[in-house]
Amino acid sequence: MILPNNFKAEYQSIQEEVKAKAIEVLESGWYIMGNELESFEEEFADYIGVKHCVGVANGLEALFLSLKALGITSGDEVIVPSNTYIATVLAISQVGATPVFVEPNIETHNIDPNLIEAKITPRTKAILPVHLYGLCADMIAIKAIAEKHNLVIVEDAAQAHGSKIGDQCAGTFGNTGAFSFYPTKNLGAYGDGGAITTNGDALAKKIRLLRNYGSAKKYHNDIVGYNSRLDEMQAAFLRIKLKHLDSWNDLRRKSALELKSQFSDQQWNWQASPDNFHHIYHQLIACSAERDQTIDRLEKNGLKCLIHYPIPPYKSDAYNKMYSGHSYPIADNIAQTIFSLPLHGYMWEAK
DSSP states (O other), X not given: OBOSOOHHHHHHHHHHHHHHHHHHHXXXXXXXXXXXXXXXXXXXXXXXXXXXXXXXXXXXXXXXXXXXXXXXXXXXXXXXXXXXXXXXXXXXXXXTOEEEEEOBOTTTOSBOGGGTGGGOOTTEEEEOOBOGGGOOOOHHHHHHHHHHHTOEEEEEXXXXXXXXXXXXXXXXXXXXXXXXXXXXXXXXXXXXXXXXXXXXXXXXXXXXXXXXXXXXXXXXXXXXXXXXXXXXXXXXXXXXXXXXXXXXXXXXXXXXXXXXXXXXXXXXXXXXXXXXXXXXXXXXXXXOTTHHHHHXXXXXXXXXXXXXXXXXXXXXTTTTTTTTTOOOHHHHHHHHHEEEEOXXXXXXXXX
């Protein structure tokens, strides 16, 4: 059975460097907010193409702290896709704002820019696009809308490490980009982790305060902050993995194209990748009107499939009362037909 991930194969390809780095960090006696974090932040900022990277505890807190630093609060509205993973929506709720759902483009699965302006009200303060499955949302169009209406943008780039439009990386179009380093991500840690990218000097400074109790100097607390820090060990491992990210993304892309070729005769609707968009295939997703039968057939032939995601956020128990009477038929259709084929750089070795 080919599984959705093969963490062991990836680890084995870098294990000597990882082991050496783990010992180095342990013997250093410094485990929080040290040289490894500072170095990773510099290296990831350089890779993405921004001035600042701030390591935080996980992807959800990268979204939350971004919104918090940008002043999004109770009474504000934030536009968000109706078919995202629920963490995107939770971050909006955590700052006290109201999620306003906009349907996706049925072909790309990302938020449809043509539907955004109809949802903008005097209370709208931000747009939170998601780069689903490793494909950038249409940030050129979204940025134009944000500038027209004086809105800030927080990019949910949790699945988009190295995804691009032209030569510009996800995480550089908005006021901030929020990344997750959960182990399943294309750039995954050996535990939880996240980061925020930005070109804003003052914004980066505020995020650094927020992640560390509101403090830049020990026992001196400038603002009410939180505890959300990427630890030294995970930062050290991510530094190693970052050097391999482009080659690993290339392997995933080759695997995705091979699978799409193998199943080209099927009546599936693949996620469309527009011209000039660089898809990194965090997931290889398709839609089928006969999803259950399709998954059963694939798994009988050795391909373990998943569903990303079976329940739109507005239909979750957390939000269904708040959105009672609302209807998002495109999100519903996707949730009822979508499935993810297994995809990683070592899948042909994993039978």
